Amino acid sequence: MSGEPRPTIRLDKWLWQARFFKSRSLAAGVVGAGKVRVGGQPVSKPSRSVGPQDVLTFPQGKAVRVVRILEIGTRRGPATEAQALYEDLSPPPPPKTPENPRYEGKGRPTGKQRRDMQKGVFGDEPGDA
Template identity: 50%
Template sequence: MEDAAGRPGQRIDRWLWCARFSKSRSLAVALVQSGRMRVNGARISKASRNLHPGDVLTFPLGPHIRVIEVVSLGLRRGPASEAQTLYRDLEPPAPSGKPEATGEAAAGRTTGTGRPTKRERRQTDALKESR
C-alpha cells in the first residue's frame, strides 16, 4: 500500500504479525487498540495506521518496553530469522539477573528457593541422624 506521498506502507497490525511480535493478527489489533502503542512518539489506537521504513515503534511487550525501528516491510510471516530483518532493536540489552551472566560466582542457594538438592538432602538427613 502507498500513502499520499507515494511512499510504500503497511498496516501496523500486519507488520507486527509479520515481524513476529504477536502470534496472530487479532492479538496485534488488540495491542494497538490498547492505546499503549506509539509511532514516532505519537500515541495511536487504530490498527489501520500505515507504517513506513524509518518509523520508530514504542510499545509494551510482556515485562519490557520495546523500542523498534522499522527497517523494511514484511511480505509474509516467515521464519524468525527473516522476521528479524524487518526491524532494528533500539533498546540496549538489559543485563540478566543470573549470577553467571554478571560474572559473579554462584555462592549457593538462598533459603526458600525450592526443593533441596540431593547433596543438601543428604546433609539434612545426616544432621537428623546425629541427634
Template identity: 45%
Template sequence: MAGTSLRIDKLLWHLRLSKSRSLAQALIGEGHVRLNGNRVEKPSLEVKVGDTITLPRGQGALAIRLLSIPPRRGPAPEAQACYDEI
C-alpha cells in the first residue's frame, strides 16, 4: 500500500522521470526541479498527492500534478497513472 508522502528523489525514480535516484539527486542539486513553484534544494524533500512538480525535459520543461504516490518503481503504464501532465 502506498504512503501519503515520499522523498522527491525517490518519487522521480518511481515515476520513471529519472533513470536512477542518483541522477534525480543530481538534477535536484543543480537546481532544475521545482515543487509547487519553489526550487527544490534537498533530495529528501517530501512530496504529497496534489503537488505540482516541474523539471527539465529536452529543450523545454515537464510539469506534472501528482495524483497518487506510487508504492514501487513499476512498469511505465503504472507510473504514468500516478500523475497528469499539465
C-alpha cells in the first residue's frame, strides 16, 4: 500500500450525502441509537470516521441495507451522483405474495349456472333435492 492516508468522512455526513437519510440529524439519530454497523461492529457515535471499502449495515424503513463505500464524495448531489458513492450488497426483497388471495368460486351461482344445474350439467339430475 502507498503511504497516503485513507480519505475518511463522518459516518452521519456520508449517510446523508449518499441520500439514505433526508437530513444529517436523522442520520445521526440512527447512528446514535446504535442501529448502524461498520464492518459488523455496532457504532453509536455519529462522528465515527468511515472510508472506501467499509461495509455499512443499517435499517431503512422495513428493510435492512448493506452497502460498501466506494467513494466518500464532496457534496450532497443528485441521486445519480449519490449512487456512485456505494455498492449495494443488500439481499433482494422477498417476492410479494398477496396477503388475502381472492377466493375463487363456490359463491352464489349466476343465473346461467343455476339453469345449467337444473338441466343436470353439473351432475345434478332434475328432480333431485
